[in-house]
Structure formats: C-alpha cells, structure tokens
Amino acid sequence: MRAVTVSRFGGPDAVEITEHPRPEPGPGQVRIKVAAAALNPVDAAMRSGVFGGQGRIGLGFDVAGTVDAVGPGAAWSTGDRVIALATGHHKPLGTHADHVVLDGGTLAPAPATLDDLHAATLPLNTTTAAQSLRLLALAPGQSLLVTGAAGGVGAHTVELAHRQGLKVTGLDSATHEDYLLSRGADHFLTRGQPLAVAGFDGVLDAARLGREALAAVRDGGVYAGLWPGQEPESERGIRVDALGVRADGALLTELSALADQGVLRARVAETYPLHSAAQAHARLSRGGLPGRIVLVP
Structure with a gap:
C-alpha cells in the first residue's frame, strides 16, 4: 500500500509516497481503509524536523474511513464507518496512507450527517x-x-x-x-x-x-x-x-455527535489526491485557508 512519509527533514519536497505491506490488525486493533485524511500544521512540523526523529516517519493524524479488518477483541465490525486520531510524532506509518491500523479504543462512529471529506477534519x-x-x-x-x-x-x-x-x-x-x-x-x-x-x-x-x-x-x-x-x-x-493531545475514542464519539447536532462545523478548504501530498504541503505552507486540506487515497 501507499503511505506519505519522510526520510529527511525539509520543505514540501521532502515528502515521499512510499510502498509498504498492508498492515494487519493485532489484538484489540482494527484496520481502516482510508477514505480521507486531513493535513494539519503538525504534519508540516514533523516534516520540517520540529520534533526530531530518525529513519522513515509516517505523516497523518486524522482519518475517516471504513473498518475492513478486525483483530481479536476489538469491538468493531467490518463495514463500520469511523473516524479516528492517530497520535505520535515518530510513528512509522500515519493516516496519510491507503490503510491504517489503530487501537479500537481510539475510534468513533463517523458523523452521519457528514461525508468523509468533512469528517476527516474533526478528530485532531x-x-x-x-x-x-x-x-x-x-x-x-x-x-x-x-x-x-x-x-x-x-x-x-x-x-x-x-x-x-x-x-x-x-x-x-x-x-x-x-x-x-x-x-x-x-x-x-x-x-x-x-x-x-x-x-x-x-x-x-x-x-x-x-x-x-x-x-x-x-x-x-x-x-x-x-x-x-x-x-x-x-x-x-x-x-x-x-496540552499534549491524547487519542480518546469515548471523547471523539461525543464530539462526533456534536458535529451531527451542528455544534461543531467541519470546514474543508481544498482536496488533493494522496499522490499529490507534496503539493498539498506546499499549499499549506502558503496559508490563508478557510479550513483544512484533505488528502484522498
């Protein structure tokens, strides 16, 4: 599968699309087929080396998609439409990918009133x-x-x-x-x-x-x-x-419901295909966006 990663720190030109084996969920984990994943300033900070690190680092914190594999003990089913937050500044794979495996406790049902593009802007x-x-x-x-x-x-x-x-x-x-x-x-x-x-x-x-x-x-x-x-x-x-933000599926479930109630408004400024992640980073660096950039595999 494809994933957005960096192996050196720098500007948008440091962003790479790399190939990886499709991950399999372990106990308590689920695999999400990514439908959309927002690009946040923290991704640019990781890319530029603000948090340091060595080796190849995966980018992406937000995800909206569908559960397509479930590990033992995970309380989700294939086909569930979900959103999730994947924290960590040095993870080998992030949510800017075709698939992502996360602990089941970090997931929440996606807002029923939002499409995947808008839902993907919410978790982080x-x-x-x-x-x-x-x-x-x-x-x-x-x-x-x-x-x-x-x-x-x-x-x-x-x-x-x-x-x-x-x-x-x-x-x-x-x-x-x-x-x-x-x-x-x-x-x-x-x-x-x-x-x-x-x-x-x-x-x-x-x-x-x-x-x-x-x-x-x-x-x-x-x-x-x-x-x-x-x-x-x-x-x-x-x-x-x-604040050091923490993934919290129970909290995210409450927030997803508030989005359905109109309390929280999701804003998408622009979308880019996953293979154009470097161009998306370049656009983010210019600023002035009324909402999030969203990557679509």
Whole structure:
C-alpha cells in the first residue's frame, strides 16, 4: 500500500509516497481503509524536523474511513464507518496512507450527517479543543480568549467554549470576525489590538503568541498552549500549561455527535489526491485557508 512519509527533514519536497505491506490488525486493533485524511500544521512540523526523529516517519493524524479488518477483541465490525486520531510524532506509518491500523479504543462512529471529506477534519482539531478546555478548567461565566481563533483548533474551541457557557473572545484577522461571531464568540479582537489590559480569566494560545497572550490573562488566571516546551514562563500567579493531545475514542464519539447536532462545523478548504501530498504541503505552507486540506487515497 501507499503511505506519505519522510526520510529527511525539509520543505514540501521532502515528502515521499512510499510502498509498504498492508498492515494487519493485532489484538484489540482494527484496520481502516482510508477514505480521507486531513493535513494539519503538525504534519508540516514533523516534516520540517520540529520534533526530531530518525529513519522513515509516517505523516497523518486524522482519518475517516471504513473498518475492513478486525483483530481479536476489538469491538468493531467490518463495514463500520469511523473516524479516528492517530497520535505520535515518530510513528512509522500515519493516516496519510491507503490503510491504517489503530487501537479500537481510539475510534468513533463517523458523523452521519457528514461525508468523509468533512469528517476527516474533526478528530485532531476537536479533540485538541476539548482537551484544552479541560486543561483550562474554567467555570461557566468566566472569560476565555482564543488566539488564532479561526484556525482548526481555535474555531472548535470557540464552539465548545460557547456551549459550556464561557464568555468567549476570538482573536484573529478581521476577515474572520463574522464567522467567529456566528460560531459562538461573544466578542472579537483583530490581531494587533492591545491585549495587556484585557484581564481574561484564561487564554488558549492557538496562535503561539506566547508572552503577548500571557499578558492578556488576569493575575491568578490560566494560560494553555498547544506546543509543550514552547509556553512562556509563569508570572503574576498565572498557571501556565501546554496540552499534549491524547487519542480518546469515548471523547471523539461525543464530539462526533456534536458535529451531527451542528455544534461543531467541519470546514474543508481544498482536496488533493494522496499522490499529490507534496503539493498539498506546499499549499499549506502558503496559508490563508478557510479550513483544512484533505488528502484522498
């Protein structure tokens, strides 16, 4: 089978399509025939060497597809339509492939109202958003600033935070204001506006603003980043943390249901065939996309 991998770090030209034996599921595992797999900024970070590693590394975290083989003890059946998150920065094969084998506990039923292209954008971004809100642990009525609020993680954080009763402010470029207000943001700030006097109870720093975002948090508040090791140092009694996202099939099942209810909106910007993965990485690097790029085997 084909898979998208890198054996050296670099730009989009480092991306390769390589051939591998079709994997077989072991105990508790399932094999998914991939129908669609989103391309995320973390894939570009892996490709460029942000997380290091040696040998050949497989790319891809998100997958939507159909179970086509089941290992002993896995609670799934062939033909089940599923979504899943495959975490790990040094895995030999990722979800950007014709097939992927994952632990059965990481899978969730695919949203019935979404096609595979849109369903494939959900696992990583919605799981990250939900686990970030757990990490922040804000109470209903408290204020949350989301930087990079129009991105995949940021927009889903706005949606989920609004549902939890938080007072949500989205920070991004002015072109995204209407969209974020429609998804549940109570207020909007344009990137470049001063933040230091805002005094938010918490901030999710999806845009990696670091100390600029920390300055927007009140004394004794909480800051959460998405890149462990890159968060700013604590000051003024602020709890500073960063999320290491974890695959969680039970949580993803809840999030899939919220997508069916319209709480979470999946956005596909462009699609590319799997064999054009390098071109997809090049397009991702240019930015400005209102949603995810999705690879289709």
